[in-house]
Amino acid sequence: MTFLDKILTEKAKEVAKLKTKTIEQKNYSPVSTFKSRVKGAAHMNIIAEIKRSSPSKGAIHMTVDPVKQAKQYEQAGAAAISVLTDEPFFNGSMDDLRAVREAVAIPILCKDFIIDPVQIDHAKAAGANIILLIVAALSKEQFTELYNYATNLDLEVLCEVHNEEELKSALEVDPEIIGINNRNLKTFEVDLGTTDKLASIITKQDAILISESGMKTKEDVIRAADAGANVILVGETLMRSDNVNETFKQLQIPLPVKGAK
Numbered sequence: 001m002t003f004l005d006k007i008l009t010e011k012a013k014e015v016a017k018l019k020t021k022t023i024e025q026k027n028y029s030p031v032s033t034f035k036s037r038v039k040g041a042a043h044m045n046i047i048a049e050i051k052r053s054s055p056s057k058g059a060i061h062m063t064v065d066p067v068k069q070a071k072q073y074e075q076a077g078a079a080a081i082s083v084l085t086d087e088p089f090f091n092g093s094m095d096d097l098r099a100v101r102e103a104v105a106i107p108i109l110c111k112d113f114i115i116d117p118v119q120i121d122h123a124k125a126a127g128a129n130i131i132l133l134i135v136a137a138l139s140k141e142q143f144t145e146l147y148n149y150a151t152n153l154d155l156e157v158l159c160e161v162h163n164e165e166e167l168k169s170a171l172e173v174d175p176e177i178i179g180i181n182n183r184n185l186k187t188f189e190v191d192l193g194t195t196d197k198l199a200s201i202i203t204k205q206d207a208i209l210i211s212e213s214g215m216k217t218k219e220d221v222i223r224a225a226d227a228g229a230n231v232i233l234v235g236e237t238l239m240r241s242d243n244v245n246e247t248f249k250q251l252q253i254p255l256p257v258k259g260a261k
């Protein structure tokens, strides 16, 4: 059984439980959209992640206070905060997302393996502004249904791909936000060349292009920017950083001006 099979089995159980729960929708203050925050920015935009542990690395920062960490990210200039809400594999929770929502005024990405609209309802109720759809985890029909469901709720959608085939499927919904994940879902190996390769295929001029996973150094970010990414999604490097502000300064490289030679 692959990792993806395992996680999808868990998610199916989770969905069944969520369907029995009442959703409490709180009214949160509106925040600016992720799209408006990143478009035209002069420097690399960062989605900063709250990540206690991961299947590939084990424990990263188990004792993190998500609220404190999120406030540091906001203060350092994050474009958005990604909260891993999966419990069995990442030790996250929807309570983390709720707590972060109360603490910051920037968009929040619910980072989970979404397979059913009920998860989107819960993410929205917890205060998420952006949801993740992983093309590899969904059939074409599911992907389109969930994409439409989320956008109809005024949520932004990060469409995540790992290879050319997934990218072609994602492009069928004309997505505004495309995430290229450099981490192979089967082997967990990180190859920054994935962004180089897939970004070169995307011709949509106004797409927000995110390079996800494995961003550690300024050189990694320069490489992603050269490939065409205007956003990076960073977890482990920020979670292990002793000085979040300093790490942001290193990663927020100036972005090339569009159209300039």
Ligand SMILES: O=C(O)c1ccccc1NCC(=O)[C@H](O)[C@H](O)COP(=O)(O)O
Pocket (backbone or CB within 6 Å): 003, 049, 051, 054, 055, 056, 057, 181, 183, 185, 188, 212, 213, 214, 215, 233, 234, 235, 236, 237
């Ligand atoms: O991080 C993992 O081990 C992982 C394994 C399998 C599926 C997803 C996984 N991570 C989710 C992510 O996409 C990353 O948390 C995110 O891109 C940040 O990555 P990093 O900066 O390398 O922590």
